[in-house]
Amino acid sequence: MTTHVTVTDEAVASLRDTADPRLRELLSGLIRHLHAFALETRLTQAEWERAIGFLTETGQTCTDTRQEFILLSDVLGLSMLVETINGDREAGATESTVLGPFHMTESPVRELGANIDLVGGGEPCVVSGRIVSGDGTPLPGALLDVWQADGNGFYDVQQPDVQPPGNGRGLFTTEAEGRFWFRTCVPSPYPIPTDGPVGELLRATGRHPYRPAHIHFIASADGHTPVTTHIFVAGSDYLDSDAVFAVKQSLVEDFTPTDDPSLAREFGIANPFRHARFDLVLEQRS
Numbered sequence: 585m586t587t588h589v590t591v592t593d594e595a596v597a598s599l600r601d602t603a604d605p606r607l608r609e610l611l612s613g614l615i616r617h618l619h620a621f622a623l624e625t626r627l628t629q630a631e632w633e634r635a636i637g638f639l640t641e642t643g644q645t646c647t648d649t650r651q652e653f654i655l656l657s658d659v660l661g662l663s664m665l666v667e668t669i670n671g672d673r674e675a676g677a678t679e680s681t682v683l684g685p686f687h688m689t690e691s692p693v694r695e696l697g698a699n700i701d702l703v704g705g706g707e708p709c710v711v712s713g714r715i716v717s718g719d720g721t722p723l724p725g726a727l728l729d730v731w732q733a734d735g736n737g738f739y740d741v742q743q744p745d746v747q748p749p750g751n752g753r754g755l756f757t758t759e760a761e762g763r764f765w766f767r768t769c770v771p772s773p774y775p776i777p778t779d780g781p782v783g784e785l786l787r788a789t790g791r792h793p794y795r796p797a798h799i800h801f802i803a804s805a806d807g808h809t810p811v812t813t814h815i816f817v818a819g820s821d822y823l824d825s826d827a828v829f830a831v832k833q834s835l836v837e838d839f840t841p842t843d844d845p846s847l848a849r850e851f852g853i854a855n856p857f858r859h860a861r862f863d864l865v866l867e868q869r870s
């Protein structure tokens with residue numbers, strides 16, 4: 585007969601015919617930890633029902649352009665933990681951070697130097713650098729997928745009636761020396777979406793929803809491990825209290841005020857402007 589003492593072992597044993605050993609390992613661990621959690625907190629029936637209701641609402645909030653489950657994983661710190669476990673890189677390689685829920689549409693292919701700010705929403709800036717291998721060798725033909733919120737803190741997919749699709753997004757290919765450069769506006773801090781169950785959770789726990797100003801990147805090149813990362817604007821609010829725990833010191837970059845008419849002309853931007861320069865270092869696949 586099943587009792588609360590035996591149910592955990594019975595539930596784990598029920599997985600004995602699972603063909604995939606990794607699936608069996610994951611589900612066994614999940615059962616054991618969930619059961620331990622319920623025992624430790626003396627979870628009540630009402631609390632269990634509330635949790636089921638919360639998860640149901642989380643699923644029902646997901647659409648083609650909104651991923652409330654990723655958001656939940658993010659605010660619980662799980663996304664960052666998984667990222668860290670799997671982001672072990674050789675010294676010097678660019679550190680990774682969370683993907684976030686807004687990389688849900690393909691970035692439009694753009695020429696180097698293009699402006700991804702299609703609506704002129706903020707302070708103009710240039711982002712430039714190189715994609716290089718761990719030993720410093722430039723990587724021509726590497727891909728740089730970029731996405732960011734507009735000057736008001738919204739992604740294009742959040743405001744389909746306001747922003748043109750592809751605003752704040754671009755897919756760039758590095759030139760012969762591994763260089764990339766593009767124009768955009770300096771991002772600002774913004775709140776993660778709070779009009780769903782995750783927002784309810786933040787309010788119930790007295791947490792703010794803000795992320796420090798950042799631009800997202802996925803850099804990839806043949807023979808190298810791709811990196812999913814951000815750069816954060818040095819001096820931004822919330823660098824010390826990111827709602828999704830994603831800040832790493834190595835990813836904080838200066839967006840330097842620059843007054844240089846000839847450089848501005850070279851980049852096709854009005855002078856003065858802000859300039860963020862950094863290299864993305866990819867680990868060579870062994």
Ligand code: BEZ
Nearest residue numbers: 655658684685686776828
């Ligand atoms: C983002 O930076 O796009 C993001 C990341 C995690 C949660 C919400 C938004």
Ligand code: FE
Nearest residue numbers: 684733798800
């Ligand atoms: Fe973001």
